Amino acid sequence: MTKDAKNGFNHDLIRDLANLLKETDLSEIEIENDDLRIRVARSIQVTAPVYSTPAAGSPAAAPAAAISPEDKAKAPGVILSPMVGTAYRAPEPGAKTFVEVGAEVRQGQTLLIIEAMKTMNAIPAPKSGVVREILVEDGQPIEFGQPLLIVS
Amino acid sequence: MGFELGTLARDAGYDLLAFDTVGSTNAEALARARVGVAGPVWVVTRHQTAGRGRRGRAWETPEGNLAASLLVSVEADRPLAATLGFVAGLALNQAIRTVAPNIAVAVGVDGLDEPRGPKLTLKWPNDVLADGAKVAGILLEVDALADGRLAVVIGLGINVAAAPDGLPYAATCLKRLGSDATAEQLFTALADAWVGFHAIWDEGRGLSEIRRLWLAQAAGLGAPVAVRLGNDILRGTFETLDEDGRLIVLTADGARRTIAAGEVHFGAAATAALQ
Numbered sequence: 001m002t003k004d005a006k007n008g009f010n011h012d013l014i015r016d017l018a019n020l021l022k023e024t025d026l027s028e029i030e031i032e033n034d035d036l037r038i039r040v041a042r043s044i045q046v047t048a049p050v051y052s053t054p055a056a057g058s059p060a061a062a063p064a065a066a067i068s069p070e071d072k073a074k075a076p077g078v079i080l081s082p083m084v085g086t087a088y089r090a091p092e093p094g095a096k097t098f099v100e101v102g103a104e105v106r107q108g109q110t111l112l113i114i115e116a117m118k119t120m121n122a123i124p125a126p127k128s129g130v131v132r133e134i135l136v137e138d139g140q141p142i143e144f145g146q147p148l149l150i151v152s
Numbered sequence: 153m154g155f156e157l158g159t160l161a162r163d164a165g166y167d168l169l170a171f172d173t174v175g176s177t178n179a180e181a182l183a184r185a186r187v188g189v190a191g192p193v194w195v196v197t198r199h200q201t202a203g204r205g206r207r208g209r210a211w212e213t214p215e216g217n218l219a220a221s222l223l224v225s226v227e228a229d230r231p232l233a234a235t236l237g238f239v240a241g242l243a244l245n246q247a248i249r250t251v252a253p254n255i256a257v258a259v260g261v262d263g264l265d266e267p268r269g270p271k272l273t274l275k276w277p278n279d280v281l282a283d284g285a286k287v288a289g290i291l292l293e294v295d296a297l298a299d300g301r302l303a304v305v306i307g308l309g310i311n312v313a314a315a316p317d318g319l320p321y322a323a324t325c326l327k328r329l330g331s332d333a334t335a336e337q338l339f340t341a342l343a344d345a346w347v348g349f350h351a352i353w354d355e356g357r358g359l360s361e362i363r364r365l366w367l368a369q370a371a372g373l374g375a376p377v378a379v380r381l382g383n384d385i386l387r388g389t390f391e392t393l394d395e396d397g398r399l400i401v402l403t404a405d406g407a408r409r410t411i412a413a414g415e416v417h418f419g420a421a422a423t424a425a426l427q
Contacts, residue, residue, distance in 0.1 A: 083230045084398075086382075086413040092208020108298070116412040117277035117397060118206060119234035119292035139382055141413075 077152030085116035158344030167193040175202035177221035178307035185303035191223035216313030218335035237278035247341035252331030273371035285322035372418030
């Protein structure tokens with residue numbers, strides 16, 4: 001066995017002990033030899049089964065759609081919400097909506113508003129195109145990253 | 153006499169655009185942002201003819217009241233930009249105290265040296281109340297600039313000389329509270345107070361301090377709260393604000409709900425409202 005002159009550790013011994021630890025499935029081995037004491041330990045992760053229950057009070061599930069929201073989030077031209085808030089499709093209740101499906105929009109044009117903390121956030125078209133889909137309703141609570149519209 | 157920036161605001165590079173009468177100071181400020189004005193610029197008037205509140209509600213600014221909108225450009229993201237509303241509320245409370253010393257800002261435990269008089273508090277997210285009646289409202293509007301930054305317009309409407317009648321909530325004005333301050337005096341104090349609190353906010357890096365200061369003046373902490381969320385009404389207790397300034401409501405069954413947006417009623421109004 002070689003002994004590391006620099007720090008007095010016997011690397012081979014430690015490596016052997018570590019292997020022994022794995023073989024025996026133990027979590028800890030400690031040996032003492034003259035003035036040398038080595039303790040080798042590893043943490044064993046106990047995996048508990050995970051039960052998932054739907055959160056109470058969560059918004060009612062959307063009617064079954066042909067394409068899941070996860071797919072919409074990856075659709076080309078999709079615009080994702082930059083924040084949590086409430087979506088509004090018109091500047092004020094009863095007013096004309098900012099856009100409808102089929103509308104041609106130019107870059108920077110306001111598509112809808114998301115309100116959070118009495119802050120009205122205009123959500124602009126990132127590029128010019130045609131509104132293919134509108135994925136939110138007026139007054140709907142919105143999560144961060146939720147798909148809002150598809151413009152392509 | 154006209155509107156003037158205070159020394160602090162002038163030295164910090166703020167501009168001022170004053171109107172005798174204007175439709176909406178927020179609309180004027182937003183229009184300038186859309187043609188590339190980065191600010192910081194205050195747009196002010198003592199008479200607004202088409203002032204707006206939340207969701208298309210009119211905000212009346214009869215002659216002698218103050219409507220002031222600040223346009224700033226920020227690097228912050230949208231949730232962080234919204235916390236400028238807290239900065240505005242703090243600045244406004246300080247400004248009111250500067251020009252109307254008989255009105256106390258409720259901070260912590262009542263000190264003996266505090267003047268006796270109406271107490272100002274901040275109602276989440278950003279109204280100013282005096283003894284529970286609304287003195288001022290704050291509405292923020294945010295748009296993206298071509299360079300990727302955000303244009304933030306912070307609109308403040310303050311009942312100085314008059315308060316509208318026939319509102320579904322209690323309202324008052326500085327005059328009724330015993331102050332003879334003018335809209336011009338209040339604005340100068342506001343523009344200077346803003347500089348101080350904006351420096352604390354520090355592009356959002358100082359939000360925890362802003363939150364602490366805001367909570368010390370909060371209306372309805374620990375009291376009943378009712379929030380309309382879409383078609384649902386959530387009832388509980390106003391526990392605190394989270395680190396991003398959202399309302400934390402503790403419901404009767406012990407659950408904590410985080411509220412970013414919604415029509416909020418506190419205290420006695422929470423029990424009566426939203427039936």
